[in-house]
Structures are given as C-alpha cells and as structure tokens.
Amino acid sequence: MPLQKTLQPLAVHMPSYGIHILESHHSQGFKMDWLNHSFSKIIFIISGSGTLLTRKKNYRLNKECLVYIPPHMPHKIEDARRDPLCLYALCIDWKIFTSRNSMRQLQAFALIANIPVKALFERPLRQILFEQTSCFEGHELMISSLTQRVMCNIVRYRQSAPNPSTREHSSSRQRVVQVWEDLKRNFYAEQQLDEAAKQAGLSKRHFIQIFKEVTGDTWLNQVRRLRLNYAAHLLKETDRTITAICFECGFHDLSNFYRAFKTHFGQPPVVFRTESREKCKRSEILTNK
Template structure:
C-alpha cells in the first residue's frame, strides 16, 4: 500500500504520509480493498487501468480526474466511479494536492451481482449530499472492518462492497421515488416489543455508528415513529440518539489518535465526521482539548 513517499515535515501537526506517485492497488484474496492516499505537492500519476471497479472519495484538494478522454473537475467531497478496464488518472491542481479514499472491488465479487454490475457507469456522482454521505458512510465502515482484520473480514468486506455498489447504482431510482432511506440496510428486528427492538439497535450501534445518518432514518429502519424511538432511546440510554452517536464517534477518534499516525483529517473522516471544523469543535467540547493536543499528550505518556 505504499507508493513513492515523502516523510512528513516537522511542521505538519497531522503527520501525513504523502505520496509522489499513485499507490499500487493489490487486492486481498477476497477482492475488496480500501486505500487511503495523501498526495504530495509534486504528486504525479501515470495513466492506469485496473480489472476492478473503483470508487474514489476526495477528502480534500482539487484538480482534474481524467476518465479516458473525459477530464472532469473534482474538489473535496466529490465521489467518482471508475468501471473496470477504463484508462484513468488524477491530476491535482497547483497548490491543491488531494487526499482520498479509494474502494476497490474486483470483478469476481461483481459476478455475484450481475444486474448491479451491468449498471455501473464511470463518472462523478451527481446525487448531491445525501449520495455523498451514503458513499462516505459505507467507505468508513469498510475501513473499520478492514482494520479489525477479524476472521470474517473478507465476507464482511464483500457484503459492504455489494451494499455500496447497490446504493450507488440504485440511488437515482430511489431518489425519484422519494425513498432514499430504503437504501439503508435494515437491522434485525426479531424482538417482539418496541423496547426490545430499540435495545437491539442500541447494542448494535456500538459497531454500526459509522453508518448512522439521521434520527429519522434510524426510526424508519425500525418501523417506529420518531417520537416513540426518541423516547425509548432516552429511557434505555439516558441520553439522546445524536449525543450517543457523537460519543461513539469521539471514542473511536480517541482510539485512532492514540494508536495510529493517521492525519487528523483522516481520523475525522473515519470517525464519522463530514468536515474537519465540526470534528475539532465536537472533540474539543467533549474531551476538553483539541485532537492534536490529545494525541501529543497520549503519545508523551507512553
């Protein structure tokens, strides 16, 4: 997962490992991989083709994404889909090197969903913030699963890859039908009572918080009214849904700050925050110090 890299400068508070060339895309046996890449100011990418679908989420930066003979401008928050065997390359703008996450899904995985695979079209997604947030939440979940490296990692990554592709290809249909939330995967609702249903949701939220979107979406997933869900959630947890999701995100961020050298922008993304300023504000409010100060303190105590 390493290209030609440059060490982080001593003035960089996030200690990003920057690359000058595109990273190699070596997929594991199960055929699904998420890469994280931070470009140096002199980053240069040669044309490449790959035998898999790739979804690229730009965390920061700006420039031009060339898909064969189509140059398409990109900026932070944009998502691109690249079909297998399509020539492509990224050209960062001057002074705007990009950071990105790339989800790679091999053709063997696609064969299990031929209808979905046939609907994959290369280009920049145009579904707006809802679509971007959906892709970002799935990529976050895949990064989380990949880093756990559990015995079920391969299966879990393939399941998430199918969900991601289905959401991308079906999005316009759902949007036109006014049924965006049906793209979100329903959780199990075996419990017979509303209390049991919400308790199961709370238990699973410990690992699924990265996919939490809105309170209304959570209530809809459980087929409960917003009022019933809100009341039961507070009774069972002693706090609100939003507060609990934020707490779980901050706890995950603290773990990443303690145990990794990920750039703070990446920590924010992988903890479920859409922008860096919100992450800094929430983290400082809940922890009592900035992410950079927290990382420095925990590392100095080791």
C-alpha cells in the first residue's frame, strides 16, 4: 500500500480519554495556516526539515527533534522546500490531568524545543503507538499513564535543562550531566550503562569517560552510593522495615543490601538506625538545655 502523504495538517479526532497520536507525512507543497489548539501537542520529527513558527520566535525542525507546544499557543509549520517533514504528533487534552498543580506546572511553560528525545520520549512513544493500534484490554489506561509520564519528564527536564542559549547545541558533557541529573531521581530503577550511553547519544566508552569526569566515580559506584544514601535517610527518618527499605532503594536481595550497607557505612542497617536515633535524641536534649 503506497504511503499516504498530505498537503495540509491532519484533523485530530480526540477519543474520550483525551489522548491521540497521529503520523503525518507531508508532500512537497504542504501548507499550514496558523493554528491555536485547546490541547497541547508533542511533535517528534521522524525525517525531513523545516521551521516551527510562533508569534515570538521560530525554531528549526530536523530529524529526531522533539517540540512541546502548550495549549492556546498560535503556531504553524513550514517545510523545507525539497525536504518535507514526516512527524508524529501526540495530542493531549488537559482533562487527563486531574491534579491542578500539574496543570499549572505545564501551563506555565512556553514552547520547549530540542528536548533530548531518547531520554524522554522514544520508548513511551513506541508504547503509546502500540497500545493505540492494538487496543488491548486496558489500553486507554496505559496510554494515559504513559502520556503523563512523558509530561512529567518534560516538567523535570525544564527544571534542570541547560541554559536556553546553549540547549540546541548541547555538548557531550552537557548530555552526560543531564543523564546524571536523571539518575539522581531514578536511582532505584534498573539502571543499565548501555541505555545511559544511548540516552546521551554517545558510545559506551565515551560515556564512561565523561561520566567519571563529571561525577568523580564510575556509573556502578554512583548508582550504589545513591541507593545507600537514600537507604540511610529512610533508616533515620522513617519506621519502615529493613526489607521495605531494601526494596524501595532498588536492591533485589536483602543479604546483598546488608553487605553493601555495612561496607559503605561501616555498620549494619539496624545498628545504623539505632545509633542515628540516639544521636538525634542527645542532640535534642542539648538543644533544649
């Protein structure tokens, strides 16, 4: 079946659960008038090149570029004359966000261009496409959860992103710094070095070298350190069981957790908890005297 190409933007048929992803292959001569949607859009460029125009600024669009467009932002796309765009557009109705605070966080954003695609969008995009096509039981819930994950990633990226003047031409070091910042928030998950290097767009060898320069230690040691420091925090501040803390911090085996903790802090978790709380009580007594 020949590829369907279009000379104008495709109509968005929003389903009841408020999320729709469409694939648009532009023909040469594609024309788009100014649009102003009530929903937000995430645009991912598959191939081609062009320009995204807004009232304040224009943005170059190239392969694997990702752009977030908030609701009610006037915009239009102009393709390069001999290199028409092929793109995905993830359209998101605000009603899926039940948290008013989440809505305020996202609505506060202007357009965000050139987000690191592999880190934030590529995997969930594939999952959303699969769920929308397959329509398996629970697909609406899965699509909603994946979309909210993407939006959360954008919020966090916005908070820790490089300066806007350098974001479009981020260096290898800046991309590794971004991976490091992501790791600090996701240390409890399965962390594969190969995936981290891919996220940064670097070879494994190059990533290992820069990561050590940035953080002062290896990937494995930093993952372990982040998990153990968080475990120490939970031991001091909560009454969770050692087993629960082991699980929450990303360890799969309790005996391995005990050994790693004792090696790092010089005492087993139970002793660490007891002594930490005794020190806290003594400090409170001295403060109140």
